[in-house]
Each structure stands twice: as structure tokens, then as C-alpha cells.
Amino acid sequence: MNVFYNKEGIGDTLIVSLKPVDMENRAVERKGNVARIFDKSNDNTSGYNIFGFSSIQEIDANGQVELNESLVETINSALDNSGFEGNLEFDASPKFVVGFVESKEKHPNADKLNICKVDVGSETLQIVCGAPNVEQGQKVVVAKVGAVMPGGMLIKEANLRGIDSFGMICSAKELALPDAPTEKGILILPDDYQTGNEFKGR
CATH class of the missing domain: 2.40.50.140 (Nucleic acid-binding proteins)
Structure with a gap:
């Protein structure tokens, strides 16, 4: 999982990237302030866009966001509150x-x-x-x-x-x-x- 945020560049949206998706099969499902990006050929989730994220938590980042357990819990809560299942896990292993x-x-x-x-x-x-x-x-x-x-x-x-x-x-x-x-x-x-x-x- 990789997370990106650039308020000046793309607006107040937290981008959660889970896996690549073929653009030909890319589809979007919107619930509240969260959009799920998925592969329509197999329904696998490739990521989420969480709009208006600063109303949930302020982030001082201009690009990739350093993940921690607290932020992942916040993301999961945002997904749950929008009707998606928040089951993302924090991976602290070295890359x-x-x-x-x-x-x-x-x-x-x-x-x-x-x-x-x-x-x-x-x-x-x-x-x-x-x-x-x-x-x-x-x-x-x-x-x-x-x-x-x-x-x-x-x-x-x-x-x-x-x-x-x-x-x-x-x-x-x-x-x-x-x-x-x-x-x-x-x-x-x-x-x-x-x-x-x-x-x-x-």
C-alpha cells in the first residue's frame, strides 16, 4: 500500500494505491467522499481516493505520505464510514x-x-x-x-x-x-x- 497527498497539486484528496490496474478495465465506485478504483474484470480493488481528507486529518505532505499504524486506522475508519469495508493493514517491513x-x-x-x-x-x-x-x-x-x-x-x-x-x-x-x-x-x-x-x- 502506498499513500499520496498533494493539496496544492491535486486538491484535498488522499490517494491510496494498492495495486496496478489495466486502464481498459479500470472502473470507479463512489460512496460519499470515497471513490473505490477497481478492475471490472475481476472486481479487485486497486485503490481509493478519499476526498476532503483534511476534514478528517491534517497531513503535512507533498507527495508520498509516510505510513504509520495511526494513519492506516484513520483511512480504515474513513472507508467504513463511507460504506466500504476498511480492512487495510499496516506493513512496517523494510522495502x-x-x-x-x-x-x-x-x-x-x-x-x-x-x-x-x-x-x-x-x-x-x-x-x-x-x-x-x-x-x-x-x-x-x-x-x-x-x-x-x-x-x-x-x-x-x-x-x-x-x-x-x-x-x-x-x-x-x-x-x-x-x-x-x-x-x-x-x-x-x-x-x-x-x-x-x-x-x-x-
Whole structure:
């Protein structure tokens, strides 16, 4: 779950993003001051827009809002009061973690892409990676779905040439690390980094 608020840019609306939706199947259901955005092909909710949010809670933000348990409870109350079921959960787990590349295979539909299975401690993620230096057995930095890169890009579930991808294996440049090399390639960590731990830089 990612939450955005920019009163000057888009008005007094809190945007709650849960998952991507194909624009061709995008539909909206409005109840009171809340709009539910969903996929009409399967009724899966992709997010909510809560209008007039400053009347519920003041937010000092101009872009992505840092989530906490109290804000999620407030969002759930707003959904309940509008007739939607407020069952969103607060996820405090780190979004940049140390991963271990368990396997790598060529993408069947793209010469420069590989399909990697990456252990991130709590689960194994399938990630499509285009870096030329990714290999099985490496320790790497994984930006999980929901992570916001230093450059502002939000990591979402994606489908790359027909293959689902759940996260990104990062380069030093993408992580805005000092002295990052200019050549393309992911950051390879020393073996003493613990799989699943939060990556806090070097």
C-alpha cells in the first residue's frame, strides 16, 4: 500500500494505491467522499481516493505520505464510514532488503532480460532483471513492491514481455550510493550480508 497527498497539486484528496490496474478495465465506485478504483474484470480493488481528507486529518505532505499504524486506522475508519469495508493493514517491513539470487534463466521473449528467483528472507520473489552482470549465487539489493527509489520511482508489480515481476534488483546508481559506477550493472554485495536484512547503505 502506498499513500499520496498533494493539496496544492491535486486538491484535498488522499490517494491510496494498492495495486496496478489495466486502464481498459479500470472502473470507479463512489460512496460519499470515497471513490473505490477497481478492475471490472475481476472486481479487485486497486485503490481509493478519499476526498476532503483534511476534514478528517491534517497531513503535512507533498507527495508520498509516510505510513504509520495511526494513519492506516484513520483511512480504515474513513472507508467504513463511507460504506466500504476498511480492512487495510499496516506493513512496517523494510522495502529495501538483501536478497540472494537462487536461480537465473533467460527470458523467453527478450534477449536482454533474465528471470531471477530471489530469496529475500521471508519469501522468494520472481524478478525480471535486465542487468548484464546478474548471476545465480549473488547477494544483491532488492527493492520490494511498494519501495520508493531515491529518484522518486515507485516499485510496482509489473509484467515484462509476458512474465510477472515482483520487485527490482538495484544498481548502486539507482540507490544513489556515493561513488556509484557509471557502467550498467546491479550492486553485488559481499557474502557476509545477511539475506532478508534491511539494506541501509554501505
